[in-house]
Amino acid sequence: MVKHLGGKPRIGLLGTGPWAGHTHAPALAGHPGIEFSGVWGRRPEAAVDLATASGTRAYDDVDALFAASDAVALALPPDVQAPLAVRAAEAGCHVLLDKPVATTTAGARAVADAVERAGVASVVFCTLRFAEPTARWIAERAAEDGWFLAEGHWLGSLYGPGSDSAYASSPWRREKGGLWDVGPHVLSVLLPVLGDVTGITAVRGAADSHHLVLRHASGASSTATLTLSAPPEAAEAALTLYGTGGRAELPRWDGAVDAFGAAVDALTEAARTGDPHPCDARFGLRLTEILTKAEELAG
Incomplete structure (x- = not known):
């Protein structure tokens, strides 16, 4: 049975890692x-610690949390997330997913299909689609015609020299x-502005880099150039569009907690209205399909 939202929706959290602790739980x-x-x-001990710090309770039975919730947010590795998202949807919970939904097309399709069968709402938390300055920029650029070319890169330094990232x-x-x-972040900007991907070429670069x-x-x-192994001095995320109106650069954004709060609002709105959000589980499936193809081509 789908859990219709009335009053304050009850939203539970699956996951206790750094991303859950730094973003999901505070939001x-x-x-x-x-x-x-x-x-x-x-x-279980990490769930107790995070719940205590967040003023809520810990569950050692995920099905009990589903029963106590109208929706759940997931902050788990993608291929752990996917089957649990299917179970949540089958329990009637709306789902706020992390990106990527899964790293296999079959896993992501199972989530999208389960969401549709259950009639629950879904949102995939691609940060740039929900951070206020970038979300507004994407909507404005998507409403404009004449785009000819986009150049994007996300040079993360997670595995760069001297990194101490959690x-x-x-x-x-x-x-x-x-x-x-x-x-997924870069694609979540490109697709709503330029349209679906109809052709792709991909090659590997240094370390984990892909072009x-x-x-x-x-x-x-x-x-798009993507890596987690850039030197810290070179770390940067940027995207520029070129077209008949000139050039447009993706604005800077700050932090993920507020963006996640906006994703919560998007999920509850979709659940109340029944109108799918553009960044839903079906969109998450498409991202997985594109990334799978790129991985295959890059070898």
């Missing part, structure tokens, strides 16, 4: 429009690299 605990219904994690210990990031970790050349449904083309 949920501080959101005035929802009730933070609880935390579940694969490490995220560097993430096994899935170590295995899949920048293509899968930051690639993508994309053809879009609008006829425009784009390039």
